Amino acid sequence: MTQAAGREITGTQPPRTAALSATVLVVSANAELRAHLAKTLRGLRWTVQEAESGAEAWLRQEDRPCGAVLLDEWLPDLSAREFAQQFLEQFPTVDMLTTEGSPVASAVRSPRRNELLLALRDAEHLCAAAPAATASGLGMPPVSAAAAPVGNAAEERSAGGTTPVFALPGMLGGSAAMQELGALIRLAAPHSASILVEGETGTGKELVAQAVHRLSGRSAKPFVTLNCAAIPEQLLESELFGHTRGAFTGAVNSRMGRIEAAHGGTLFLDEIGEMPLPLQAKMLRFLECGEIQRIGENETSRVDVRIVAATHQPLELNAEQGRFRLDLFHRLSVFPVWVPPLRERMEDVPMLVQFALERLGQDAPQRSISAAAMDVLLAHSWPGNVRELLHVLQRAVILSTHSTEIGPEHIRLRARAR
Numbered sequence: 001m002t003q004a005a006g007r008e009i010t011g012t013q014p015p016r017t018a019a020l021s022a023t024v025l026v027v028s029a030n031a032e033l034r035a036h037l038a039k040t041l042r043g044l045r046w047t048v049q050e051a052e053s054g055a056e057a058w059l060r061q062e063d064r065p066c067g068a069v070l071l072d073e074w075l076p077d078l079s080a081r082e083f084a085q086q087f088l089e090q091f092p093t094v095d096m097l098t099t100e101g102s103p104v105a106s107a108v109r110s111p112r113r114n115e116l117l118l119a120l121r122d123a124e125h126l127c128a129a130a131p132a133a134t135a136s137g138l139g140m141p142p143v144s145a146a147a148a149p150v151g152n153a154a155e156e157r158s159a160g161g162t163t164p165v166f167a168l169p170g171m172l173g174g175s176a177a178m179q180e181l182g183a184l185i186r187l188a189a190p191h192s193a194s195i196l197v198e199g200e201t202g203t204g205k206e207l208v209a210q211a212v213h214r215l216s217g218r219s220a221k222p223f224v225t226l227n228c229a230a231i232p233e234q235l236l237e238s239e240l241f242g243h244t245r246g247a248f249t250g251a252v253n254s255r256m257g258r259i260e261a262a263h264g265g266t267l268f269l270d271e272i273g274e275m276p277l278p279l280q281a282k283m284l285r286f287l288e289c290g291e292i293q294r295i296g297e298n299e300t301s302r303v304d305v306r307i308v309a310a311t312h313q314p315l316e317l318n319a320e321q322g323r324f325r326l327d328l329f330h331r332l333s334v335f336p337v338w339v340p341p342l343r344e345r346m347e348d349v350p351m352l353v354q355f356a357l358e359r360l361g362q363d364a365p366q367r368s369i370s371a372a373a374m375d376v377l378l379a380h381s382w383p384g385n386v387r388e389l390l391h392v393l394q395r396a397v398i399l400s401t402h403s404t405e406i407g408p409e410h411i412r413l414r415a416r417a418r
């Protein structure tokens with residue numbers, strides 16, 4: 001993401017408040033089960049949120065923390081056990097029950113847990129009687145399971161009925177290309193190998209890096225970001241490695257660098273292609289020996305950091321032509337992944353639109369989108385990819401202030417990109 005470089009540490013934890021204890025997140029791909037539980041629990045004055053995949057649950061919890069989670073034994077994107085373990089590490093104040101009614105090893109016990117259990121017993125009865133229920137009981141997804149790739153764009157002209165499909169935690173994408181990317185990242189995330197994320201600007205490379213961190217054993221440790229293009233060359237070394245007091249003019253105090261700050265976790269080096277050649281040599285040394293030396297210090301210290309780097313440049317070509325160190329390129333790209341441009345996965349557009357409008361609906365009245373407006377979006381080539389789409393929608397919401405529906409007249413695309 002092109003933004004001012006800054007330290008970002010994941011790990012929002014909900015405060016223990018009375019309101020939270022009456023907020024529950026129902027996580028299941030089974031829409032019927034979710035709807036039934038939501039209705040019952042709302043009748044008991046619970047505030048209910050729903051998620052149909054592990055990734056969506058994660059997003060919802062980060063947006064609006066819940067005190068309790070009802071977790072289906074089958075999730076379309078993650079193993080439920082793996083999800084529960086990682087979720088409770090990140091949100092230890094959550095009381096988690098499976099939809100079978102058994103508690104998951106969470107440290108907390110909702111004061112109103114019995115109500116949840118009663119609602120579950122009721123739902124089990126309902127689903128056992130319903131013809132749509134599958135042989136595996138409550139847990140199995142309906143035919144429109146979230147893991148299934150979405151249909152073609154023409155069938156989804158209106159975003160109204162699109163089911164969100166996540167390629168990775170926090171990352172929408174039902175297209176085959178995004179599902180493939182998700183599968184690759186899931187394979188690579190648990191290892192410590194460096195990952196090089198390549199793709200055009202705005203495709204979601206930073207989201208991929210965040211997902212790597214979340215899906216790794218490092219998720220409880222810091223996720224630190226450094227945008228190599230956003231920091232002046234002479235400061236970048238100190239940002240990365242830190243410095244001692246008096247190491248250079250202006251170094252009034254000793255300061256830890258970002259590599260050290262990411263100890264135990266993940267360092268995301270955005271726009272790695274912009275890193276100056278002399279600093280690339282230092283970075284390579286760190287990657288080879290796992291040791292850093294603050295500027296002005298004689299001692300070295302060992303640091304355990306997983307590197308995820310991203311670039312929109314043709315890094316291999318740059319390396320072959322001497323504009324980037326070839327040895328560093330090989331070291332960073334132990335596991336290279338490519339995030340496809342939006343124009344190559346237009347079937348993801350309706351879902352991205354729906355999700356964006358829901359989010360924008362938190363600040364302004366919720367808008368729907370007309371089929372004609374969706375046609376305009378589907379005909380565009382999106383050189384700025386998902387970021388551009390989100391900005392166009394934000395603009396459309398503002399332009400449609402006096403309407404509940406976004407029409408083609410509210411879609412303003414950059415003239416030269418049309």
Ligand SMILES: Nc1ncnc2c1ncn2[C@@H]1O[C@H](COP(=O)(O)OP(=O)(O)OP(=O)(O)O)[C@@H](O)[C@H]1O
Pocket residue numbers: 001002003170171172173199200201202203204205206207208270310311312386387390
């Ligand atoms: N698949 C997706 N699902 C939901 N939001 C997405 C998706 N892909 C991108 N976005 C959103 O689009 C915007 C751009 O994404 P991001 O910053 O990760 O792209 P990037 O490839 O790192 O861009 P750059 O190369 O310019 O740094 C962000 O607001 C991000 O949340």
